[in-house]
Amino acid sequence: MVAGVMAGLGTAGTAMDMSLSVKAGLPVYLLLAVASLAVAILWQSLMPAFTKPEALFLHYYRHVIGQLDGRSCPSYPVCSLYAAQAVEKHGLLVGSWLAMDRIIHEGDDLYGDRWVDYQGERRLYDPLSHNDFWVKGVRR
């Protein structure tokens, strides 16, 4: 008899535990469901950033940090977009060198005469094609 009572209590305790764990797990379950739905809907716009780790950093910089600190690059296209184009076209190593080169040569180019008006702003015209034409495999 004692054993039967104990067994009944144990069953009741397990049911209570299950109910509690369901209550605790429900928000996580719903959160995962909503996140999965968001990924399923937004995958096309997120795909370029998530398929390449280097693109993920640039994506984060362009759409989060860049939005917060405002535009500080005087060139056209802006440095982050230039870096993204360089990495996309030449891979991580050469792309990063081209981005570095952009930052380095901007110092003296600012005193040059390649300024253009872009949407009412004065910008230094310096597209990727001006700097990567000599890299092997690039044709004008």
Added chain:
Amino acid sequence: MSMQLFSAKSCCLAFAVFFAATLCLPACYAGPAEAYQQAITVAAQGEDREAVTALAMLVEAMPEHQVWKERMFAAQILIAMRAERQITFPPRERPNAHLALASAYAAGYPQMSDAVTWPAAALATLFPGAGHAWQGRWRDAATAALMVWPMLLLTLWAARRRMGPVTLFFALITLWFWSGTIFSSISLAERGNMELYLTWWQGLWQASGLPGRPWI
């Protein structure tokens, strides 16, 4: 009733066909000047090969002994030269006034020989920033030096203290920055040569008397 409906449908269809044809009309009957200008605009955007292809097709389509055919042919040759960075004219089967003018310019103002890029690379390798300074780009040299020297000193400091993984981390970043500045000094030397060539080529274009300006 059905006859009336049929005729109404036919009228609508005929109107739609007429409307579509009218919309397409300007593109179909663009004059040679507009077609030429479009190709020059494409070349100005840096798409030389597309411009050359467009001009070659236009030359094929144009009737003989037309002034625009001559212009398109000359523009095709000159833009193809720019795309390949050539300084000599290809042999011509028939005389072309524009190309003759350009050839006369090229004979009078020969293209300067390219500056060698290896000294810039060697200096940037030996002393970060020196490759840019050698090309007279002192601000660039300062930026390059500021990128490499602090990381280099950090690496040496970590190596002296035998901080194995930290040393490796700093060394890899130094390697990346240092190689990047060497790449940048070579790139600037190449760009200098290209700008020299483009300046000469723009003189060639202007001497040819061709309309339009295929550069920004």
